[in-house]
Amino acid sequence: MGRMSTAEQRPWPVEVQLVVTQRSHGGTSSRTGAAALAMEGDMSVRNLILGALAAGGGAVIARRKLDPRRIHGRHDDPTVDRWHVVFVNRPQDAVAPDGQLPAPLAELGDAVEVQVRRAAGDRGTALAARVRTPVPAGLSEATTRILGTDPRQAVRTALRHSKQLVETGEVLSPDKPGSTRLTLTNLPLELATRHARAEGRL
Amino acid sequence: MKALCWEGVNEVSVEQVPDPQILNKQDAILKVTLSSVCGSDLHQISGYIPAMKAGDVLGHEFMGEIVEVGPEVRKHKPGDRVVVCSFIACGRCWYCEHELYSCCDNSNTNPAITESMWGQAPGGIFGYSHAMGGFKGSHSEYVRIPFVDHTAFTVPDGVDDQSAVFASDSAPTGWMGAHLGGVQPGDVVAVWGCGAVGQMAARSAMILGAERVIAMDRFDYRLDMMQRHVGAEVVNYEKVDVDAVLRERSDGRGPDVCIEAVGLECHSPGPQYRLEQLKQQTRVLQTDRGHTLREAILACRKGGTVFVLGVFAGLVDHVPMGALMNKGLTLRGAQQHGERYIPMLLDRIASGELKTAHLATHPMPLEQGPRGYDLFKNKKENCLRAVFRPDGLSPNGG
Ligand SMILES: NC(=O)c1ccc[n+]([C@@H]2O[C@H](COP(=O)([O-])OP(=O)(O)OC[C@H]3O[C@@H](n4cnc5c(N)ncnc54)[C@H](O)[C@@H]3O)[C@@H](O)[C@H]2O)c1
Ligand SMILES: [Zn+2]
Ligand SMILES: [Zn+2]
Numbered sequence: 268m269g270r271m272s273t274a275e276q277r278p279w280p281v282e283v284q285l286v287v288t289q290r291s292h293g294g295t296s297s298r299t300g301a302a303a304l305a306m307e308g309d310m311s312v313r314n315l316i317l318g319a320l321a322a323g324g325g326a327v328i329a330r331r332k333l334d335p336r337r338i339h340g341r342h343d344d345p346t347v348d349r350w351h352v353v354f355v356n357r358p359q360d361a362v363a364p365d366g367q368l369p370a371p372l373a374e375l376g377d378a379v380e381v382q383v384r385r386a387a388g389d390r391g392t393a394l395a396a397r398v399r400t401p402v403p404a405g406l407s408e409a410t411t412r413i414l415g416t417d418p419r420q421a422v423r424t425a426l427r428h429s430k431q432l433v434e435t436g437e438v439l440s441p442d443k444p445g446s447t448r449l450t451l452t453n454l455p456l457e458l459a460t461r462h463a464r465a466e467g468r469l
Numbered sequence: 470m471k472a473l474c475w476e477g478v479n480e481v482s483v484e485q486v487p488d489p490q491i492l493n494k495q496d497a498i499l500k501v502t503l504s505s506v507c508g509s510d511l512h513q514i515s516g517y518i519p520a521m522k523a524g525d526v527l528g529h530e531f532m533g534e535i536v537e538v539g540p541e542v543r544k545h546k547p548g549d550r551v552v553v554c555s556f557i558a559c560g561r562c563w564y565c566e567h568e569l570y571s572c573c574d575n576s577n578t579n580p581a582i583t584e585s586m587w588g589q590a591p592g593g594i595f596g597y598s599h600a601m602g603g604f605k606g607s608h609s610e611y612v613r614i615p616f617v618d619h620t621a622f623t624v625p626d627g628v629d630d631q632s633a634v635f636a637s638d639s640a641p642t643g644w645m646g647a648h649l650g651g652v653q654p655g656d657v658v659a660v661w662g663c664g665a666v667g668q669m670a671a672r673s674a675m676i677l678g679a680e681r682v683i684a685m686d687r688f689d690y691r692l693d694m695m696q697r698h699v700g701a702e703v704v705n706y707e708k709v710d711v712d713a714v715l716r717e718r719s720d721g722r723g724p725d726v727c728i729e730a731v732g733l734e735c736h737s738p739g740p741q742y743r744l745e746q747l748k749q750q751t752r753v754l755q756t757d758r759g760h761t762l763r764e765a766i767l768a769c770r771k772g773g774t775v776f777v778l779g780v781f782a783g784l785v786d787h788v789p790m791g792a793l794m795n796k797g798l799t800l801r802g803a804q805q806h807g808e809r810y811i812p813m814l815l816d817r818i819a820s821g822e823l824k825t826a827h828l829a830t831h832p833m834p835l836e837q838g839p840r841g842y843d844l845f846k847n848k849k850e851n852c853l854r855a856v857f858r859p860d861g862l863s864p865n866g867g
Contacts, residue, residue, distance in 0.1 A: 356563040390563055431575050435559045436541070437493050439593075439615055441578040442604045446474065446486035447524035456520055460579050460599050467584030 345404035348397040350382070351422050351469050353430045356391040359383055362433050369429035371438075372396060379422055394429060396422050412466070413458070420465035427464045472526040472609030473838035473857070478516040481839050486526060489605065489613035494541035497617035499553065503634040504531040504607040505829065505856045506845045507555075508664050508732060509780050513598055514842065517733055517749075517756070518782050520582060520600035528608030528857075529555035529595040530638035532630060535621070536611070544618040551621040552815070553614055554807035555638040557593040557604065560619030564592075571804035576615065577602040586783070591804055608838060610859045622811045627819045631832070634856065635665065635825040636814045641807035642778055643669025643730070644814060647677050649801060650726040650776035654678030659715050659724035659768060660701070661761040663691035665828045665854050666778055667730035671701040672823060674726070683718055685711060687736065690851040698827045707738050715768045723770030732779025733757035748786065756783030766792050766800070777802030831855040834862065 355362050362369065363383045372381055372394075382395040398418045403411045411417035431438045441463070449457060459466070472486045489498055507530050512518050514527075532552040535545050545551065557576035558565050564572040573592030577583070580590035582600040593615070596606015605612060614621055624633045643666055652658055658674040660667050663686035671682045682701040686692050692703040704714050715724055733749075736742060737760035748754035765775045766789050775798060793800060817823040830853040833841055841855030 354563065356561065356566060427580065431559075434561050435495070435575055435616070437495065439559075439575060439578055440492040441602070442613060443490070443492060444487040445524075446472065446484070446526055446605060447522035450523050453522040456522060456599055459582055460603060463579040463581055465581070467581035467590065468588065469580075469584065 345408075346401035348399075348402045348419060348422075350395045350397045351419070351426055352393055352395040353426045353469065354386045354391055354393050355430045355433050357433050359385060359392045362392040362394055362429075369394075369432050371425040371428035371432065375421060375425055378418065379425075394426060396426055398422060412462070415462055415465065417465075420462060423467065423469045424464045426469065470610040471835060471859070472605070473528065473835060474523075475513060475521050475525045475527055476523050479514060481514060481527065481842050483836055483838055484524070486524070486605070486609065489611050491537060491539045492613065493615060494539040495616050495618065496539045497535050497542055497545060497614045497621070498537040499531075499533040499551070499612050499614050499621070500536045501531055501533040501607050501610060501612055501859045503533070503630050503829075503832075503856050503858060504528045504609075504835075505634055505638070505854050506530075506841060507638055507854075508666060509597065510842070511846055512733060512780055512782070514846065515734065518598050518600065518780075519752075520598035522599065525596070525598070525603075526605040526607075526609050526612075527596045528606035529597055530634060531595075531607035531612070532624065532634045532637060533607075533612075535614075535617070538617065542617055545621060545623075549621075550624050552624050552633050552636045552811065553595075553607070553621045554641070554805075554811055555594055555597075556620075556804060556807055557595070557602070557615050558619050558808045559616050560808070565619070565808070568806055568809045569803075570806040570808040572806075579603055594804070608835060608857055608859075610835075619808060622815065625815055625819045628815060629826065631829050631856070632818050632824075632826040633815065635669070635828050636811050636818060638805065638807065639665035639828065639854075640669045640814050640818075640823065640825055641810040642666050642805040643671070644673040644810050645803060645805050646670040646728040646730065646776045646778045647673035647679075647726070648810075649803065650674075650728055650774050651799075652677040652679050652726050655680050656725040657681045657683070657719040657722070658726045658728065659719075659765070660684040660728045660730055661735075661765060662686060662730035662732075662779065663688070663695040663703070664730065667728075668695055668699050668828065669823075669825075670728045670730050670778060671695060672699045674728070675700065676817070676822060679726075681718060683715060683724070687738075688848055691848075691853065694827065694853060698824055711764060712768050719770065723768055723773065725770055725773050727765040727769045727773065727775045728778060729761050729765050729775065730778045731761045733781045733785075735759075735761045735779070737761075755786040757781045757785045759785035759788060763787065763789055766798065769796065769798055771796045772798070774799040774801065778805075780804075828854050829856040833857060835859045836861065 379396045384393050386393045428438045474484045535549045556571040558570040558573040559575035562574035576593035577590050583590040593602025595604050652674045656679045658679045660671045671684050674682050684695045684701045685704045685706045687707045696703050735758050745758045835857040844852035845855050
């Protein structure tokens with residue numbers, strides 16, 4: 268089972284909060300993917316999706332060069348994972364009864380650090396996790412993300428699954444069996460949907 | 470089973486696809502009785518929402534009979550005659566609890582795409598591209614309904630199919646525009662677009678007490694319908710100066726609430742239309758055409774509200790932010806929060822206060838789907854909405 272620190276035992280570190288709001292991954296250069304579209308003039312919207320997902324690593328690199336608000340210090344190290352957070356519309360004791368984490372997160376064991384705390388404004392519970400060990404950066408990030416082996420992808424999926432389990436009792440399955448055919452033009456989209464819950468800005 | 474599929478830009482056809490299955494304990498399988506086209510399908514069909522794969526089943530405005538339920542379905546049972554909200558909602562996340570159902574956190578199984586494009590992922594929709602969950606649409610004999618207890622609503626006995634089906638999408642969308650646009654008794658409301666969404670928005674504004682509702686389009690048959698079935702004043706925007714007409718009819722003030730019910734493929738009079746189209750086709754200079762949005766912002770009275778019901782996907786050029794800011798406007802938009810409104814709308818349909826059956830100008834068997842989309846997209850034969858019957862029977866069960 269993954270180790271857990273509650274808000275009481277371990278206050279939410281201020282520098283981590285800054286990292287969460289200012290250094291988000293997910294592959295686009297500002298709050299919306301739309302901005303990336305304007306920047307990367309040769310990209311169609313379809314490519315934007317690919318750009319945002321499959322080749323997200325590249326876009327992240329570009330962002331690091333561009334973003335003047337970068338924070339310096341330990342957490343600026345791209346191999347140190349930031350916190351990934353979902354808010355769950357249930358009280359803390361429903362999210363982690365007796366300190367027992369939801370199964371998808373528990374399954375990641377010691378690979379991740381997890382926090383369960385009250386969400387601001389009593390909007391249920393913030394469930395946060397980050398990878399303990401160094402995470403891929405630069406070119407290796409781009410490759411691992413496409414291959415689906417970037418450890419952050421497992422964290423995102425586990426967080427999304429945990430939230431769904433706690434809120435609705437099950438994880439919603441994508442529609443199967445499919446009716447679509449693989450074509451050259453939908454290849455990027457195919458890649459994007461393959462990592463559907465593992466990617467994004469979470 | 471047979472289903473109407475997207476095959477590529479401007480290409481749809483009826484194909485054989487695998488039957489749906491119960492995949493979650495809260496799922497149901499619905500036998501579709503009626504499934505309507507919607508303006509949103511056109512944006513997918515034309516490739517402006519570029520997250521479709523060849524073979525995707527279209528359709529999201531529909532009703533039918535439940536034939537199978539998962540073990541944790543409580544409210545519904547086989548045999549129920551239901552209308553299904555186009556947006557899938559879990560009913561229990563923070564957004565659902567706050568009646569922002571189309572923002573449901575748990576119904577989009579592909580959150581990465583929209584999260585990357587828009588910052589956050591909206592909920593899932595039937596037949597509305599992989600960006601919105603990749604769920605199969607309703608233009609088929611059967612469809613899987615996730616979270617059925619929250620997404621489907623029993624149709625009262627007094628309401629016929631042809632009226633009930635529009636409680637799925639166009640009626641709640643129109644209602645939301647008037648309701649969340651804050652229409653008050655005595656207001657002057659302007660509506661861009663006389664499609665089903667515009668008509669429902671205009672009617673809703675009247676029910677909420679608007680004193681004057683002025684609706685715009687360029688197709689006379691749609692303006693006629695708006696006048697005849699809804700009772701709104703109509704304006705052919707190709708023949709008049711829209712801003713001047715709205716100003717005059719709102720006593721020089723500008724409409725209190727402006728409802729945009731056209732979306733990213735809007736047409737504009739004059740030569741700039743070709744330029745807008747060209748820019749949009751590059752997908753770089755702009756992804757969405759913004760004429761109606763601009764017109765609404767410029768026409769709206771000081772301190773008024775512009776509500777965007779028409780679908781936009783990405784970037785709009787030349788949004789008059791100066792007008793928005795200096796006039797103190799509220800700009801709001803949403804995919805429809807149908808779960809909030811459907812039972813109430815079904816009651817209003819039952820009482821005769823809200824008329825919807827006239828929207829189904831072209832009922833036809835599902836096999837004729839490609840023809841239905843041709844009529845609807847190109848506004849031929851006075852088509853407002855083509856409505857498909859998967860059982861192959863001719864209109865109205867005959
Ligand atoms: N927000 C939601 O949840 C939701 C739900 C359903 C539909 N929609 C969107 O609402 C819009 C309308 O849907 P619909 O089914 O009524 O489509 P529709 O195609 O039947 O109607 C659109 C109408 O807009 C008119 N129009 C085009 N340019 C115009 C202009 N410059 N001024 C005034 N009218 C103009 C067209 O002539 C047409 O009659 C679409 O963008 C659709 O995607 C949104
Ligand atoms: Zn629709
Ligand atoms: Zn929800």
